[in-house]
Amino acid sequence: MSTALSARDGWGPEWAAAVADVASRAAAVFSSAGVPGCLTVVDMQSCRLLDAWWLRRCLEPLARLSGRPLRYVPCGDGRHAQPTAPAWSVGTAPMELCWPQGSSVPLNRVSGQAWLPDGPVLLLTGDAAQRLPQELLLAHHGQMSEWAGEPGAKAWQPMDAARHCAWITQSIEAYASCLPSAMLSLPIGYWRFAAQALAWAPHGCLMVARAEGWSSIADMRETTIDRIDVNGDAPPVNFHWLAQQAPRLGASAHTIRHRRDTVVQLMVGGLPDAQAALPLLGAPLAAAVRSPRADRVRAVRALALAGDLPAALSVMELATHDPAMLRSAWDVLAARAASASPAVAARLGMWLEHAMADNPWFGEDQVLLRAAGHVALACARIDLAQTVLRALDDLGGAVASDLAALARCLEQLGCFEAALGACDRAIALDAKHTQSAVLRARITVRIAALVGPWGMQHEHPVAPLLLDPLHADHAPMLVRQMRDPSIPSMTALPPLTPGEDGRAWIEGRLKDGPASFAIVHRQLGFVGYIDLRLWQSTAFVCYWIGPDFQGLGLCAPALALACDLAARNGVELLLSSAYDDNLRSLRVLRKNGFEAMTVRALAPDHDRTFVMLPVAAPMTQVEAEKRLADFCENTGSGLRFGAAQAGATDTATQDTKED
Numbered sequence: 001m002s003t004a005l006s007a008r009d010g011w012g013p014e015w016a017a018a019v020a021d022v023a024s025r026a027a028a029v030f031s032s033a034g035v036p037g038c039l040t041v042v043d044m045q046s047c048r049l050l051d052a053w054w055l056r057r058c059l060e061p062l063a064r065l066s067g068r069p070l071r072y073v074p075c076g077d078g079r080h081a082q083p084t085a086p087a088w089s090v091g092t093a094p095m096e097l098c099w100p101q102g103s104s105v106p107l108n109r110v111s112g113q114a115w116l117p118d119g120p121v122l123l124l125t126g127d128a129a130q131r132l133p134q135e136l137l138l139a140h141h142g143q144m145s146e147w148a149g150e151p152g153a154k155a156w157q158p159m160d161a162a163r164h165c166a167w168i169t170q171s172i173e174a175y176a177s178c179l180p181s182a183m184l185s186l187p188i189g190y191w192r193f194a195a196q197a198l199a200w201a202p203h204g205c206l207m208v209a210r211a212e213g214w215s216s217i218a219d220m221r222e223t224t225i226d227r228i229d230v231n232g233d234a235p236p237v238n239f240h241w242l243a244q245q246a247p248r249l250g251a252s253a254h255t256i257r258h259r260r261d262t263v264v265q266l267m268v269g270g271l272p273d274a275q276a277a278l279p280l281l282g283a284p285l286a287a288a289v290r291s292p293r294a295d296r297v298r299a300v301r302a303l304a305l306a307g308d309l310p311a312a313l314s315v316m317e318l319a320t321h322d323p324a325m326l327r328s329a330w331d332v333l334a335a336r337a338a339s340a341s342p343a344v345a346a347r348l349g350m351w352l353e354h355a356m357a358d359n360p361w362f363g364e365d366q367v368l369l370r371a372a373g374h375v376a377l378a379c380a381r382i383d384l385a386q387t388v389l390r391a392l393d394d395l396g397g398a399v400a401s402d403l404a405a406l407a408r409c410l411e412q413l414g415c416f417e418a419a420l421g422a423c424d425r426a427i428a429l430d431a432k433h434t435q436s437a438v439l440r441a442r443i444t445v446r447i448a449a450l451v452g453p454w455g456m457q458h459e460h461p462v463a464p465l466l467l468d469p470l471h472a473d474h475a476p477m478l479v480r481q482m483r484d485p486s487i488p489s490m491t492a493l494p495p496l497t498p499g500e501d502g503r504a505w506i507e508g509r510l511k512d513g514p515a516s517f518a519i520v521h522r523q524l525g526f527v528g529y530i531d532l533r534l535w536q537s538t539a540f541v542c543y544w545i546g547p548d549f550q551g552l553g554l555c556a557p558a559l560a561l562a563c564d565l566a567a568r569n570g571v572e573l574l575l576s577s578a579y580d581d582n583l584r585s586l587r588v589l590r591k592n593g594f595e596a597m598t599v600r601a602l603a604p605d606h607d608r609t610f611v612m613l614p615v616a617a618p619m620t621q622v623e624a625e626k627r628l629a630d631f632c633e634n635t636g637s638g639l640r641f642g643a644a645q646a647g648a649t650d651t652a653t654q655d656t657k658e659d
Contacts, residue, residue, distance in 0.1 A: 011210070011293075013320040016054030018288035019208070022281055023122050024062045026206050027070065029277050030120040035204050035270070037119020038069035038092045042106070043085070044099070045126035046074030049361040050323070052085030063090040069119075073097050075106060104196045120204040120270070123197055125190075129209045129237040129265075132189025136235045139176045139184065167248070171241065185238045191245070194267060198249050204270030206281065211237040211263050239265045254278035258289040293324070301329035309336040309344055313351065321355040323368050330371030337378035342480045346548065349379035356384070363388075366397035377405050380480055382525035385409050400430035407439055412477065412525040414457060414468045416447050446471060453569045454514040454532075463557035464522035467530065467565065470509060474518045475502030477526035481546025490582060491544050492638075515565075519545070519558045527554055530562050535631050537572040537616075555588045563592055567615045573627055574613040586611075599625045602640045 010016075027039040041059070046052050056072065063070040069091035074084040076098055087094040097115060099106040108115045136147040137159060144159040161169045168186075175184055190209070198205050242265065243253035251269035264285050268274045296315050303312035312333070316325045326333070337345050352375055356362050363369065369392040376385035386409040392398050393406065403426035410419035423440035426433055450456050450469065459466040468474075479502040482488075488495035496505055509516045515532035530543035541562060545555050566574055576594060578585040586596075586609060594611035598621060601608060612624040632639040 010048040010051035010054075011288075012051075012322055012324065013054045014293065015285075015288045016051050017058045018284035019055055019124065020058035020062060021284035022206075022208065023059055023070070024066065025281050025284075026120065026122050027063075027066065027068050029281065030204055030271065031068065033204075033272050035120050037117070037203055038071060039120050039122060040117050041070065041072045041122045041124065042075050042097065043072065043124045043126075044075050044128055045124065046076070046084040048126070049085055049364075050359055053360055056085075056088060060088065060090060067091075071095065075099050077101055105200050117201050117203060121197075121201040121206070123201075123205055123207045125193075125207055125209045127209075127211055128193065129187055129190040129239070129242075130211050132187070132193060134190075134235055134237070135186040135188060137172065137175075137184050137186055138182075140181045142176050144172055144176045167245075171245065184241070185235045187237050187239075187242060190237070191242065194242070194251075195249055198251055198267075198269040201270065205268065206271075207265075207267040208285070209237075209239075209265045209267070211239070237263070239263055242267070252278060254282050256282055256286045256289055258286075262289050264289055293319070293322070297324055297328045300325050301332060304329050304332040304336050307336065309333070309340050309348070312336075313344070313347055316351055321351065321358045323355055323359055323362065323365075326352070326355060326371045326375065327367055330375050334374040334378040337375060342380075342483050342548075345379040345480075349376060349381040349384065352376055352379070352381065353384060356388070363391050366392060366395055369395070369397070370402055373402065374405055377408060380477060380525070382409050382412050383523045386413065386523070400426040400433040400436060403429065404433065404436045404439060407436070407443075409525075411439070411443055411446075411473070412520075413522055414466050414520045416443050419443050420447075442473070446473065452514070458517075458561055458565050460557050460561045463554075463561075465554065465557055465561060466520050466522070467517035467558070467561055468520045470506055470516040470518055470529070470531075472503050472506055474526055475506055478502045478506065478518070478529065481526065481528065481548065484547040487544045490579060490585075491542055493542060493544075515539070517562070519543075519554065521549070521554065524549060527552075528558065530558055532562060532566055532571070532574075533635060533637075534571070535635050537570060538627050538631050539566050539571045539574055540631060540635075540637070541566075541574055541576040555585075556591050559588060559592050563613065563615070572614070572616040573619060573624060574615055575610065575624070575628055575631065576613075577608045577610045580607050580609055597621060597625060597628070599628060599641065602642050605639055 023039065023041055030039065043052060043055075052074070059070070059072070069089075071089035071092050071094055072087060073094075074087055074096055076084055077100060084096075087096045095115070096109040097106040098109045105114045105116070107113060138145040138147070138156055144161075145156040146159040147154055148157050149155050159172070161172070164172070172186065194207060197207060239255050243255050246253040246267055249269060251267050252274040253265055253267045256264040256266075264282070266278055266282050266285070268278060268281070271277060296319055299315050300312045303309075303315065312329070319325050333348065337348050340348070352372055356372060362372070369388045373385050373389035373392060376382075376388065386406065389398070389402055389406040389409065392402055398406070403422045407419040407422035407426065410416075410422060420440060420443055423436045423443065426436035427440070430436075449471070455469050457466050457468050479496060479500070482496055482502075482505075485495070487493070494505065494508065496502065509531060513531070513534050515534060517530050518526050519528040519530055521527045526546070527549040528543065528545035530541070532539040532541055541559065543555065543559060543562070545558075563574060574594070576589060578589065589611050592613070594613045597610040597612050599610055600606055601610075610628060612619070612621070612628075614624070629641055631637070632641070
């Protein structure tokens with residue numbers, strides 16, 4: 001997988017913040033120079049939706065704080081039907097423009113009429129200097145050649161100097177005289193556009209252009225001819241030439257270069273003492289260009305490949321939830337997260353959740369949806385995984401591996417029939433997709449095992465919860481949630497041994513009785529455990545909610561569901577206990593109708609409160625205490641009650657009968 005940044009990633013949040021700073025500085029500089037009116041930010045690449053959204057997030061608060069009117073205007077060329085960012089404004093009316101190729105002025109997108117700015121303009125041209133027509137020239141010992149000819153049959157030919165006006169020809173000849181042998185571009189298309197833009201904005205115009213790759217004559221001087229790709233779609237932009245010729249337009253230019261791979265140029269007209277102001281205006285952009293976004297993208301993938309997921313996460317967290325980090329390394333992140341510690345996986349899941357929330361165009365990018373779905377599933381964030389994988393499927397972009405991942409989500413949510421359907425669709429797309437076939441066979445076995453009064457799924461009528469009969473397939477999620485050492489200590493359930501995968505623990509619970517269940521949330525997946533230890537018509541309830549889901553109000557409805565299940569299966573008395581200081585559990589028990597019992601066990605269990613809930617018919621405390629003692633004696637629970645207490649119970653029984 002490539003680690004290169006794509007156009008959809010844009011140039012990142014640091015660049016957007018820098019542009020917002022430039023806009024704020026430009027408004028202040030033009031205002032101090034006596035230039036009236038509203039600053040209009042015209043975005044020629046508003047199809048970079050993430051960049052536009054980040055820009056608004058940074059610029060709108062600055063505009064409101066300054067009190068100066070400002071409008072953000074998306075501006076297309078009318079040729080492509082790409083979605084653009086919405087227009088917005090502060091202190092004035094918003095609008096949208098279209099600048100057709102060949103037109104000297106932009107048009108109002110609604111009225112179709114030419115529009116003239118009522119104040120200074122910040123023109124974000126993006127990579128227009130690379131996209132607009134350029135001429136590729138070769139200076140070789142005083143001779144100039146041009147790369148020309150029909151598409152597919154271009155070659156170096158003697159340059160026709162008559163095609164250009166005298167001053168352009170003179171500037172080209174100057175290169176020929178000072179360069180022994182080098183290539184250079186002549187950005188005629190951008191030059192003409194700059195001339196039109198500066199003439200269109202009579203109150204002043206600041207143009208910001210950015211280009212990737214070789215870009216100035218100094219760089220080309222260091223490059224031999226045979227190492228330049230003359231067949232490239234976008235030859236390097238000669239910003240050196242543009243800066244030299246800017247005074248012909250009554251403008252000044254300031255060029256920022258960083259490590260030969262990114263160049264930014266500011267060109268301003270209509271601003272007194274512009275040459276002194278340009279370095280001040282360009283300072284934020286210089287810092288943004290030096291920001292190692294591409295380096296971070298490569299570092300995330302390299303660290304994840306090396307197995308250091310925490311370090312990769314640290315780099316990602318420096319990137320302001322930049323989705324480019326996810327796009328470049330999602331396959332490796334998913335593989336590492338599947339075996340990461342719960343804490344690291346939870347940290348990655350939180351980063352992913354914030355990245356999705358902070359980028360409103362996330363749902364329109366199929367690659368990002370696929371990346372988020374697989375990484376979320378590996379992090380056990382079933383809620384995120386099923387949401388984005390369903391969105392990817394709705395867009396028609398799901399492949400067999402995506403549908404298999406969706407099937408795994410549905411399986412963990414207890415939706416077995418829907419999971420089978422996703423597996424069938426995956427196999428229909430790719431008959432050799434082994435993962436889908438194996439998953440389908442496993443789910444089929446699970447469905448066949450759903451038999452008997454205690455072997456069926458039981459769904460809450462209101463809450464999004466169900467009790468799913470405990471199965472070895474629950475082991476990975478159970479291990480993740482039983483990492484809290486307080487669970488075995490507070491429930492008296494056996495702890496997991498170090499390195500255990502959870503299957504032996506589940507096998508032990510199933511040997512104790514048939515009524516052990518995973519508590520499954522319809523969006524979150526496995527959230528906890530509950531069992532009913534049965535003896536005759538008495539059942540002892542034990543339950544816990546995993547640390548990732550505590551405090552969400554899930555325990556009370558899960559316990560209510562277990563109580564209803566017990567009543568429907570002939571249980572007459574439900575018993576349970578909680579430590580005296582476990583106030584939350586005692587509150588949940590009381591909420592479900594349990595009442596405290598007066599009986600106390602011997603040490604070391606003397607600090608427990610026992611509770612009872614008669615299910616079939618009213619029952620006295622005395623009878624319930626006797627059933628509790630019988631239950632503990634016959635199930636090997638380890639709870640012991642003293643002889644004195646037993647005698648007191650007998651006396652109380654006799655007194656009750658006499659009454």
